[in-house]
Structure formats: C-alpha cells, structure tokens
Amino acid sequence: MSNEKLPLSRRNALKCMAYGGAGTLFALSGGVFTPIDLAMARAYDESKPLGTPLFVQISDTHIGFNKEANPDVGGTLGQTIDIVNGMPQQPALIIHTGDITHLSKPAEFDLAQQLLSRLRVTELHTVPGEHDTTDATVTEYFNRFGNASDNRGYYSFDHAGVHFLALVNVLQFKPGGLGTLGPDQLAWVAADLKGRSPSTPIVVFAHMPLWTIYEPWGWGTGDADQLLGLLRRFGSVTVLNGHIHQIVQKVEGNVTFHTARSTAYPQPVAGEGPGPGPLKVAAGVLPKMLGVTSVNLVKHPRSLMLNDTALA
Amino acid sequence: MNLKNHRTLLALIGLAALGCAAAASMSAGAAEEPKVLIKDFLFTPLSLTVKAGTAVTWVNMDDEPHNVISDTGLFRSGGFDTNESFSHKFDKPGTYRITCSIHPRMVATIVVE
Numbered sequence: 001m002s003n004e005k006l007p008l009s010r011r012n013a014l015k016c017m018a019y020g021g022a023g024t025l026f027a028l029s030g031g032v033f034t035p036i037d038l039a040m041a042r043a044y045d046e047s048k049p050l051g052t053p054l055f056v057q058i059s060d061t062h063i064g065f066n067k068e069a070n071p072d073v074g075g076t077l078g079q080t081i082d083i084v085n086g087m088p089q090q091p092a093l094i095i096h097t098g099d100i101t102h103l104s105k106p107a108e109f110d111l112a113q114q115l116l117s118r119l120r121v122t123e124l125h126t127v128p129g130e131h132d133t134t135d136a137t138v139t140e141y142f143n144r145f146g147n148a149s150d151n152r153g154y155y156s157f158d159h160a161g162v163h164f165l166a167l168v169n170v171l172q173f174k175p176g177g178l179g180t181l182g183p184d185q186l187a188w189v190a191a192d193l194k195g196r197s198p199s200t201p202i203v204v205f206a207h208m209p210l211w212t213i214y215e216p217w218g219w220g221t222g223d224a225d226q227l228l229g230l231l232r233r234f235g236s237v238t239v240l241n242g243h244i245h246q247i248v249q250k251v252e253g254n255v256t257f258h259t260a261r262s263t264a265y266p267q268p269v270a271g272e273g274p275g276p277g278p279l280k281v282a283a284g285v286l287p288k289m290l291g292v293t294s295v296n297l298v299k300h301p302r303s304l305m306l307n308d309t310a311l312a
Numbered sequence: 313m314n315l316k317n318h319r320t321l322l323a324l325i326g327l328a329a330l331g332c333a334a335a336a337s338m339s340a341g342a343a344e345e346p347k348v349l350i351k352d353f354l355f356t357p358l359s360l361t362v363k364a365g366t367a368v369t370w371v372n373m374d375d376e377p378h379n380v381i382s383d384t385g386l387f388r389s390g391g392f393d394t395n396e397s398f399s400h401k402f403d404k405p406g407t408y409r410i411t412c413s414i415h416p417r418m419v420a421t422i423v424v425e
Contacts, residue, residue, distance in 0.1 A: 104390070276376075276415070306380055
C-alpha cells in the first residue's frame with residue numbers, strides 16, 4: 001500500500017485534474033514526490049515555468065500508421081514539434097522513447113528522421129520500441145541509431161549534472177512474458193552506476209514500462225526489479241517510458257515512474273477491450289490524448305519537474 | 313471504413329471456405345494451405361496440427377501489426393499489418409511454439425506430424 005504514503009492530497013489532486021489540459025506539474029524534491037500547487041505555479045509568468053528546460057520526451061510517433069485512429073500521424077508529430085519549437089526557452093536535448101516507426105520499414109524511419117529534423121533542438125537520444133525492431137533482421141533501427149551504443153541499444157550520458165541511462169527492454173521477449181532487460185544489460189548498468197554519487201539525479205528511459213502496469217497486456221518488464229535494486233541508493237530517480245500511449249505515474253521510494261502520451265494515437269486503459277491496439281476516438285478528442293512530456297531542472301532544491309502537454 | 317469491413321467480411325468468408333476445403337481435403341488428399349487467424353490479439357486456432365512439408369499462413373485481422381516468431385529461432389517474420397500475411401513451411405515433425413514479439417503474451421502451437 002505504498003500509495004498511502006504519497007503526499008498527494010485530494011485537494012491538490014483535484015487541482016492537478018482541473019488544470020490537466022494545460023499540463024500537470026510534479027516536482028521530485030529530495031526523493032519526495034510533491035505535486036506543485038498549480039495555482040501558485042500559475043502565478044508565475046507562464047512563459048517562464050519553474051526551473052530550466054532540461055529535455056523533452058517524445059514517444060510512440062508510429063510513423064507509417066495510417067488507420068482510422070489517426071490517418072495523419074506525420075501531422076500530429078508536426079504539431080508536437082511546433083509545441084516544442086515554440087517553447088520560449090529551448091530544452092538541451094530531446095529523448096524519443098521508442099516506437100519511432102509502426103512497422104520498422106526503411107521508408108518509415110526515413111520519414112521519421114526527416115520530420116524530427118525540424119526540431120530546433122538537434123541533440124536527439126533514442127531507444128527502440130518493439131515496433132522499431134519487427135524487421136526480420138532487426139537492423140533498420142540500429143543502422144540509423146546504433147552509433148550511440150555500439151549497436152547494443154543501451155547507453156548512458158550526462159547533461160547538466162544529471163546522469164541519463166537509455167535502456168532497451170524490447171529485444172528479449174519471452175513468450176507470454178513481459179519485456180526483458182537481460183543479464184548483460186543489467187551488468188552493464190551496475191558497472192555504469194558504480195562510484196556515482198547518490199546525490200546525482202538519475203533519469204532512466206526505456207520504451208516499455210519498467211514497472212508492471214498490466215501484466216496480461218505485457219505492460220511491464222520482467223526483470224525490472226533488479227534494475228530498481230541498482231537505483232535504490234540514489235536520491236532522485238526518474239523513470240520515463242512510453243509504449244502504453246497514455247500517462248500513468250507512481251512513486252516508489254525515491255523513484256518516480258511516468259509514462260508519456262503518444263504523438264500518434266491513444267490506447268485503451270489497461271484491460272478495456274481485447275488488447276492494446278489503437279483506440280478510435282472522436283476527431284475533436286484526439287489532440288487532447290496526444291502530447292509530449294517536458295522535464296525541467298530545478299536547482300534549489302535540486303529536483304526534476306515533469307510537465308505533460310497535450311496537443312490541444 | 314466500408315472498404316475495410318468489406319475486406320474483413322471477404323476474409324471471413326475465405327476462412328469459412330478454407331475450413332470446408334480442409335475438411336474436404338481429408339478424403340480428397342488435396343493439401344490446402346492451413347491458415348491461422350490473428351484477431352483480437354489471439355492466434356486462432358491456438359493449436360494447429362499439420363503434416364510435415366505443409367506451409368502454414370498467418371493472417372493479421374487486427375488494426376495492429378503482428379509478427380510470428382518461433383521460440384527456437386527457426387524462423388522470424390517481419391511485422392505485418394492489417395490483412396497482410398506470412399507463411400512458413402514446416403519440414404520436420406515436432407511441436408513448435410509460436411509467439412508475436414510485439415505482443416509476447418500471444419502464444420500458439422503448431423504440431424507437425
């Protein structure tokens with residue numbers, strides 16, 4: 001019952017819901033997850049949100065998808081890019097948490113790269129989704145994005161004192177199971193984190209959720225507990241995923257988990273309907289269910305703040 | 313949308329016809345290519361028995377792409393979208409576990425005699 005420990009009061013939760021359309025703000029401060037009083041946040045100039053923009057998370061662009069749920073995924077990605085390019089202070093980098101393409105086709109990757117090149121921010125970090133690795137030889141993603149990781153898929157980097165871990169949990173599926181990190185990757189993470197100060201803010205990103213949201217639909221990672229064991233000594237850990245095309249978040253100790261919206265199409269909430277396929281909604285509703293997550297770095301107290309923005 | 317429903321209907325008719333053909337082939341000995349339907353994130357049938365040397369075809373009827381992978385690494389299809397299909401010929405007798413790597417909870421068995 002870890003939820004009961006959350007300092008998320010009903011009043012604040014309702015406030016967050018009331019402002020849901022404009023984005024919901026959560027701050028991670030000293031390992032404690034605190035919803036920012038949005039009325040107070042609003043008192044600030046809205047063009048100057050709390051903290052400095054650190055990065056924007058784009059997810060599940062599914063370039064190549066053309067079904068009824070969204071016949072124009074290039075257009076909605078374009079709207080997303082307009083939102084990011086319109087941020088008064090540009091973030092340092094962009095993270096794409098996978099399912100860049102729908103079917104791993106070369107033409108889909110080419111179009112995705114062409115569209116993403118319109119971002120004013122040029123530093124792009126990616127991890128593959130399972131839709132990016134469905135080609136029979138699993139080479140299209142790595143031909144384009146493999147350099148950062150020597151073609152392993154997972155890698156790390158630092159920016160503004162924050163340590164980023166880019167992980168892959170879509171390559172070692174077991175039948176009937178969840179996503180898998182695998183012993184090689186976990187050993188690499190252990191070595192990568194060794195000697196790092198517990199006060200270093202850590203951002204972990206991977207395509208599939210690194211906690212079990214809904215096992216019957218494979219919304220989780222089977223060996224994520226071993227990863228979390230390695231992260232537990234750090235005071236501020238932010239775990240960002242995609243895959244489920246909707247926002248779900250929770251806090252466990254010092255770890256904040258958050259999944260981003262897709263820019264392409266929504267999916268049903270866990271367990272509603274036969275499976276996690278595209279959810280058809282009215283045209284006017286669709287932009288409200290698509291969007292990006294921006295993450296600000298707040299220096300005093302040192303924390304990361306997540307802000308979800310819908311296309312409409 | 314009409315077109316899609318139309319295609320779905322045609323595919324269903326096709327499968328119904330195939331069922332008849334498969335039944336007929338029992339006596340006639342004409343080997344009709346068996347199909348596995350992928351719909352609502354399920355393989356139907358969940359278990360299919362064929363003779364060695366038979367090609368099995370998987371047909372995707374979901375709005376979501378699927379692929380077909382043998383858990384022993386014998387074969388791996390690319391992702392295939394709505395109304396697309398993939399075939400694999402099974403030469404050796406045995407029990408083959410099949411999954412979709414995009415949705416790994418989807419599992420099925422092909423028994424080759």
